[in-house]
Structures are given as C-alpha cells and as structure tokens.
Amino acid sequence: MLVISLTAASLNSGTIGLNFECDEAHIEECQLFSGATEHDTLQPVDIEDISVYELDEAVLIGFDTKQYLPIGFNPLKGKGDLDWNSIELFELEEAVSIDFDTKHYLPVGFNALKGKGDVDWNSIELYELEEAVNISFDTKDYLPADFNALKGKDDINWNSIELYELEEEVCLGFDTKAFLPADFYAQQSL
Secondary structure: OOOHHHHOOOOOOEEEOOEOOOOOHHHHHHHHHHHHOHHHHOOOOOOHHHHOOOOOOOOOOOOOOHHOOOOOOOOOOOOOOOOHHOOOOOOOOOOOOOOOHHHOOOOOOOOOOOOOOOOOOHOOOOOOOOOOOOOOOOHHHOOOOOOOOOOOOOOOOOOOOOOOOOOOOOOOOOOOOOOOOOOOOOOOOO
C-alpha cells in the first residue's frame, strides 16, 4: 500500500509525496520511489533494497466504548489473583512414532534394563551437610540474658489440645436458585 501511494503521489520540484528530499545523499531512495534511474529506464528492484516503515495511526471507531462496558469496569481486575500453586499440571504422554527399527542401530545383545537391580540401596550412606551461616554479628547482643530458644519445647501436651473443624460459608456472589429447577431439593434421596 505504501509503494502504491508513493507511485500515485505526484513529484513536486524534486520532492516525493512524503516530503522526502531528493538530493545526492538520498538519490537511490528517490530513484526507487519515483521509478526513474539516471537514464530514465526502469530497473527491477531487489526486495532487500525496499525499506518498509510501519506507521502508528490513531484508530477512530466513532463511538465511546465506555458506554458499552459495566460501571466500574477494570480490564486489569484479577490479573494478579491467580494462585499458580493451586493449578494441577498433567503431563500428557505423546505417542512417539519412529519410522525405523531401532534394533538395527544398537549393539548386539543390548539390554536397556541390564544392571537395574544391582544397586544395594542399604549399603549407601547418606550424609547431611550442615553449612555454617555467618551473619557477621553476635546474636547474643540482641537477645535477653537468659534466652533459651528451646525453652518450653516439651511442655505442650498435644493430647490435651482439642481440634475443631470450622465450617466456612461459601459466597458465590449470585443466587444459585435461579439456575436450578423449580422443584430441586439437594437432600432428596435417589
């Protein structure tokens, strides 16, 4: 569309329709836009030689979009509310189709499961590495004189604590009765 509009634009005293000055520094662009060369013959143009400029134009749609949106509409509402930890991800197994027999490319007597059960996991010793943390100051200066981090650790009788399950009322934000049949009863036996 840009090339068509430039071709249709009239040449006016050495300028092109986009106020592009034709001088020695821009002679190639002028020839490209005007379709003329030094000898007034047309030459094919390589696609790499064409510069494309994308113009940002304001789009006027002729009406106010706010009239068609709810009062207080916010397109960004809830953008950060998604809890990614609550989303379960399922790995879909794709059937791999190999168009050749893999046995032809493996050594003779190859067994992919050879040695699988040879490891004695009980003979392996695991070590937990404790890293020293250096915080570059003495924490005792900031604690009470008789401070004991483990004081009261074993004083709690967990059997004496009663646990209560709290029932939460769920508010959906709309009346569910409007979406159920008129004679619907949730406790109805089958």
